[in-house]
Amino acid sequence: MSIPSPGSDDAISAGELSARYDKFVVDLLGGIAYGELSAFEHLSSDARHSPTLQDRAVLGKMAVAEFGHFEMVCARLSAMGMDPELAMLPFQLIVDAFHARTRPADWHESLMKAYVVDAITEDFYARIAEHLDADTRAVIAQARTGEEQSALLVGLLQKMLAEDPRLSSRLALWGRRLVGEALTQVQRIGAKHSFLVGLRPDGTQEEAAAEVHAILTALTRGHSKRMSQLGLTA
Template sequence: MSISASDADDYVTAGELRARYDTFVVDLLGSIAYGELSAFERLAADARHSPSLSDKAVLGKMAVSEFGHYEAMCARLEAMGMDPELAMAPYQRMVDAFHERTRPADWHESLMKAYVVETITEEFYAAIAEHLDAPTREAIAQVRTSDEQVERLTSMLKKMLAEDPRLSSRLALWGRRLVGEALSQVQHIGAKHSFLVGLRPDATHEQAAAEVTKILRTLTRNHSKRMSLLGLTA
């Protein structure tokens, strides 16, 4: 069967679009994978400074979950024929710098960081995953802190604030700093690797930026609601 010049052009265009989408997905999964590996390390370290064994167990369980999320992302990358380490490499410096900037001063700030950062990043990835192919969407759906763990974190923070009301102003300020850093990180990752541009054949960088802005507004509203649950101002 012969292929006309116009058919060949269409074929190449389709191949280019597929390659762009695949690159987008690898970038996305690589960023999630390294973020989850980093979260595992951080939560495991924070657990050592827990004031009680029950608190240690809560953060330890979260750390185990984060490692499971990391493994799920690696499995999806390998199923795509990609090397997870190579996919994660572009994000190592960026994620490490974020955690260095947001290093908690004590146990109270560690708990607030887990509460703020994990939920925001998971919501961001879930919002993007809505546009992806089913296997990738299902893999990203696994990167989620359980409702039980979120409720436990909320209860721990409420108890902490009730026992020492002086913490309220400091943790409210810390929460605002964390959400600002987290949203900046999301924007930075999106700009650096053109997230969302690969989701539609006709997508432009301007459209991608607009979509990210829309997602950021939703993340900010949800963060404000979570802070209100603690009696804190976002």
């Protein structure tokens, strides 16, 4: 991070840079916390409609994990002297609107949504964490879904597609809609909250926009790869 010299007209104090970064971290953790809480709610609901008890157990386990992530991120916000609810509130309408627009029609679409949204969220966390301080990176790393749970979800999807190949075209289309909505949500959050400016506090809105574009490109690439592994067209 380069800070202009004190004599420069454009000089930014170290205190201002720190404040910008701190605000970014609070916004990021607030968004993550509400996303985890919302994921818990939707996975819990989806679990109730599972066709088998084993399927219900898998989604139930994921829901419990998401709530654990929510509590952990809230604890980090509290340790920073922030009220978790106040940190989450700016993201409530955006996240709720996303889920309203992507309400699954059945169990098959619920499972695909859980997979797509969870995987994109994972990629987003990993990409953002590259720029953060060690303590915040550690919190975000702990908020990521475990490989075992991800593998279970992939296994359910593969089994479902193998049993009914006719689902492929519908779920491929549903997956494209989900990723489109998810990427649009990232852009909306960026526009509304000047998201990612804090990654480079001495940078500009244009540089933040370029970073958002790079992140969206990486998320799209990762989604396409995962769909191909399922035998679906991204």
